[in-house]
Amino acid sequence: MSDKYPDDSGRRRFVKGVVGGATLAGVGATGATAINSATSSSGAGGGSTQAMAIENIAGPAPRGMPQIPIEIDDEGYLKGIWPEVKTIEQNGVKIKVAELEDYKGSGVTYTSEWFQYCGVESYAGIQPEYESDNYFISGSNPGYTWQSEAYSEGDRLHVDDFSDYKDWGNGVGKSGLGKGATGRWRSEDAEDTIPIQVVRSEKIEEAAKDDPWLKASTQDGFMAWLNKCTHFCCVPKYKTDGSAKFNAEDDVYCQCHQSVYDPFSIVQTLFVARPRPQ
Template identity: 75%
Template sequence: MSERDKYPADSGRRRFVKGVVGGAALAGVGATGAAAVNSATTSPGAGGGTTQAYAIENTDGPAPRGMPQIPVEVDSEGFLKGVWPEVKTEKQGGISIQIAETDDFKGSGVTYSTEWFQYCGVESYAGINPQYDSDNYFRVGSNPGYDWMSETYSEGDKLHVDDFTDYESWSNGIGRAGLGKPATGRWRSEDAENIIPIQVIKSKEIEEATGQDAWLEASTDEGFVAWLNKCTHFCCVPQYKSEGSAKFNAENDVYCQCHQSVYDPFSIVQTLFVARPRPQE
């Protein structure tokens, strides 16, 4: 994280990360919940099960939880990439499998795992396999979500920090201007049949919050935050500042047009859910 993007810890600003779910919540799952966990994790495959993840908060609509965050890094040339967890081998049920998981991610105390992304069928995507060969850069997709992207990039280009310099004034005419500049794209999807959709925002809100929380300090960079852009309701692809969102007071949020779920990209929360196992390798 660039020093210029850190906000003083004694500033009095609100904490960015909230809604932490701990062991007590797990203990309260109960018999019915335990049965659901067991039934969801008995099929053969890698990983899966009760998972705690960081996500942009679901604030309205039928979605059961937020969309999982992808830690961001800006490389030495200014290109944006999603951090992939450490790949290692472990035994599950007496079988050696490869997993991607980093304990104490960048000193944050958080275990970052690909199980965060194992829902909505994404667990079967090639890019979620720890062995998938990828440079992890965020790249422009075939149908960019914003006009500025179509004017700046071609499909497959890597997102670059220089193209977000107007983030404190950017507007697409929806909601309040200057909250942050967004982009859509794909991640770990080159030469793959299925595309992993992502969305990223550079915002002053992010910059001002990083100095107050170890996880945000570790998982954001130069004011950029990113997430896997699959609605946790019916797996649709939402969008920040999208058409029609004002009807649901979501013009400054991430809005899913399919069933009106709303997410706050500036509120990162810890969620508890049952990740689906990857197919057998």
């Protein structure tokens, strides 16, 4: 797999801006058309949305997977930030939205609409007022052996369990790029599970020093995203078995249809978020 952009294009930076709404909207045009037609029904929120996402670099996925800003509590547990809930008027109707403008001075508007795709818009946990402590939770079938050894189902992810992130490699590709974990978010007492992926990496630490968004949305090298492939909504994984034959051993690879994402390339992506069912 080769990079989508030439080395001298300047596109392979850690954080990249929108090329232009019309240009990005044209990427994966068939998917965008399908989403537009699917959002014509009534519902809350939705519409044209710019999200910060880990970049899709290969395969059929039309765009990256949206990032989840994180924080670490006083005891070292990881949690995703949920935007402030407020009431707005949309098309003459007052609705509840979860949105934070200029998130921590980054210039980015962070909204729950980032996650309104692949049916997630209908999940209880994506509703603005869903009650949750927002911790990242390890599931009953975690994606990595180390998680099975460190956690039981329902345990919260903790920074101490990533202490070897500068050496870890999962036996796939290069070691030392960063340590991954899988889990769920805002899904306790809910029928549907919101899958997430967390990575801790020195590359994230370094990039956050000079980038306002990464400085605001990551902490101590930890970064997270909603782990739903934007192609057919499968659940990819960072440093997963079988990815090497697609040159994706150091990336996030979706085994369903071979979409590949670069967790260390954060881009601003434009798409049509689906409205939440009313």
